[in-house]
Amino acid sequence: MIKIQIYKEFFKSANQFYIDVDFSLKKGSFNALFGDSGSGKTTILNVIAGIKYADRGKISVLDNVWLDTAAHINLPINKRKIGVVFQNSILFPHLTVYENLVFSKEKNDSLELMNELIQLFSISDLLRQFPENLSGGEKQKVAIVRSLIRNPDLLLLDEPFSAVDFQQRKELQDALLQVHQKLKFTALVISHDIEEVVRLSDNIFMLEKGKVIKNGPALTLFENKEEDSTISLTGIVVSVEQHERNQKIRILVGKEIHAIEKENSNHQIGDRIIVEMKKEVKF
């Protein structure tokens, strides 16, 4: 079991913001921290990894305490048996892919695991390449393999596929799930992409303004929510027609233009407004 308690206050754009979370991850589970931008996902990941400090908190991973502010324990980053895949992971540019992989391997780490991961992620053709010759998806693949070579107690993934195109993203997600089924490592992916979260994880923590508001499998989190069947989207006013007291406004939402009528409104072209829309479910 991995237990995470974090309390942290900080200022963001002159506003005080705080994170107050307390959650547990089952060993071998694939979890997701899901929330909008600015909800505190990355900060939580950085505190777990040891990159940022917490004001108060305790993180215990299996039998090891990584952080306990009350006992003044804060294990350095490099002493935490962790794997982190960042949004744009950095492969060291002066090393080949193979050298990058070997760099992360400790003397005691199994070479078999490394070779297995190379096969599972199909990167054997890339081993002699330098990172600058790889595509974004290939770089992320190598970064995932590199972080798993150490057989970490916890794998953290920070929006790992957001910079990858749709097709590659699906391939990478499949490969990651396949490896997870085989190796059964504990993982925590943070993302604001609901599709990715549902696809990858078996337990989702929904984060809002620095707090976990609910958690559970996707099915229990999102079912029976007919009353929430509208979605808020930001649109840009592209035309305004005045009809006595009403305004007929055409709004660009995504790549579509929608028309609405509003009473006593005073919108102008170029205004940014929030539109409530019915969710459309496609199968």
Next chain:
Amino acid sequence: MDFEVIFLTLKLALMTTFILLCIGIPLAYWLNYSSRKWKVWVETIVSLPIVLPPTVLGFYLLFFFSPENWLGKFLDQYLGIRLVFTFTGLVIGSIIYSFPFMIQSIRTGFSQIPKSYMHEALVLGKSKWVIIRKILLPSMKNSILTGCVLTFSHTIGEFGVILMIGGNIPGETRVISIALFDEVEKLNYHTAHMYSASLLLVSFIVLFIVYSKRNNPFRKK
């Protein structure tokens, strides 16, 4: 032309460069990554030789290293080291004089490496020493090379400090720049030309190496 002068000059430049490289890497690393308030004092002291006339630096070194003074007396009496008018003194003077050229170059190298390199390597469980050795230093080869070349060429061409602390003792402190000055005073322009041309040639070659390496960063591919 006295080849002993050239040998002594090269020996001085090589020793200064090597010692400064050993001191420069940890100091530049500390200057780049430390957030200590008193770092500014170290930065100022390290950079002083850039703005200070070499004769001023040489004068103070002569003053402190003199056996008349407490430091020189201590070194002479207890450690048997005499720094005034000796080759050892020249090396120490050159190290102090060329300090900023090595430190600033290496520090620039460290500062150009994104902090994310350090984070990536740390989460891979590596110690700072391994990260410096295997990631940071190989990523800043050009800056290290620049520091070495600038220190080497700067030492070869130094005059004021050497004249003050080392004088003009053949085989001990008589380096090219001093020999050149000596030959001009004797109106021996032919030999002076030889010394000048060799200094010019060495300076050109080292700068050429720096710029060609900058344009073609050496990477194993």
